[in-house]
Amino acid sequence: MSEKDFDLEYLSKSYHYIRDRIPIAPKILIICGSGLGALAETLRHPLSILYKDVPNFPQTTVEGHEGKLVFGELSSVNVVCMLGRPHYYEGYSLKQIAIPVRVMKLLGVETLFVTNAAGGVNPSYKVGDIMVIKDHINFLTLGGQNPLRGKNDPNFGPRFFAANRAYDKALIATARQVARELKLAHVYHEGVYAIYSGPNYETVAEIKMLRMLGVDATGMSTIPEVLVAKHCDMTVFGISLITNKCIASYDVEDEPNHEEVLRAVTQSSERLKQFVSGIVAKGPCGCKNERA
Numbered sequence: 231m232s233e234k235d236f237d238l239e240y241l242s243k244s245y246h247y248i249r250d251r252i253p254i255a256p257k258i259l260i261i262c263g264s265g266l267g268a269l270a271e272t273l274r275h276p277l278s279i280l281y282k283d284v285p286n287f288p289q290t291t292v293e294g295h296e297g298k299l300v301f302g303e304l305s306s307v308n309v310v311c312m313l314g315r316p317h318y319y320e321g322y323s324l325k326q327i328a329i330p331v332r333v334m335k336l337l338g339v340e341t342l343f344v345t346n347a348a349g350g351v352n353p354s355y356k357v358g359d360i361m362v363i364k365d366h367i368n369f370l371t372l373g374g375q376n377p378l379r380g381k382n383d384p385n386f387g388p389r390f391f392a393a394n395r396a397y398d399k400a401l402i403a404t405a406r407q408v409a410r411e412l413k414l415a416h417v418y419h420e421g422v423y424a425i426y427s428g429p430n431y432e433t434v435a436e437i438k439m440l441r442m443l444g445v446d447a448t449g450m451s452t453i454p455e456v457l458v459a460k461h462c463d464m465t466v467f468g469i470s471l472i473t474n475k476c477i478a479s480y481d482v483e484d485e486p487n488h489e490e491v492l493r494a495v496t497q498s499s500e501r502l503k504q505f506v507s508g509i510v511a512k513g514p515c516g517c518k519n520e521r522a
Contacts, residue, residue, distance in 0.1 A: 259309070260506070290315060317450055319427055324454045364397055422447075431476075
């Protein structure tokens, strides 16, 4: 991927294709992780666009990732759900992974809600728990890989930007309140998420290392989109659904697998739909319907 493939001119082709087909401008982008596309079922007046039909838009090849945009209203707020996302392990560059975020910024999106299915590194976490992301450790960037590496496009944001407040404190406080109201306190956590490139799951030694570093959950996505959203001056809120317990003992014979992840998502989808809807309804994201 060349530098121009991440700039305004290149991404405008995606923007114009989508803009000409939607009646309202979305204010919130909800990226749905593995199997979490059921969130789109809560939208009023849904309108779908397939990734494969959008010029210059990355595709997804993973089971549980449908590959379509669904526009509509959630709690009276104009939103767009991404049902599926591209991943680094699929062969995409980090810039390609984050193309949808920049396209949605051009469409008027102000807030990113990013969700993922994650392994519970924290031994107290159980399958089906919800972890609101309060911070992250980006092993890809620590290894020199960053979606914003290379020439900066000032149409989207500055050369250098802060990440110490990547996840919005007001939305985290709202999530805490919604969890209490929905009686989800027993499955609610706030923790640190770490990205692992995949596609293999972690070794026992790696999970032990993550625990020593203070990581609570780990997965194979999310952080590239978060960084580009912050660069675009979006408000960011993140949720990890704990779909498996990470194995930190050599005496355990179980092995994590994708089918286990999808089963856990199916069992928790209703809980997650209510949780996200409640946050959108209460959060500082409301807007009137507008033409894109």
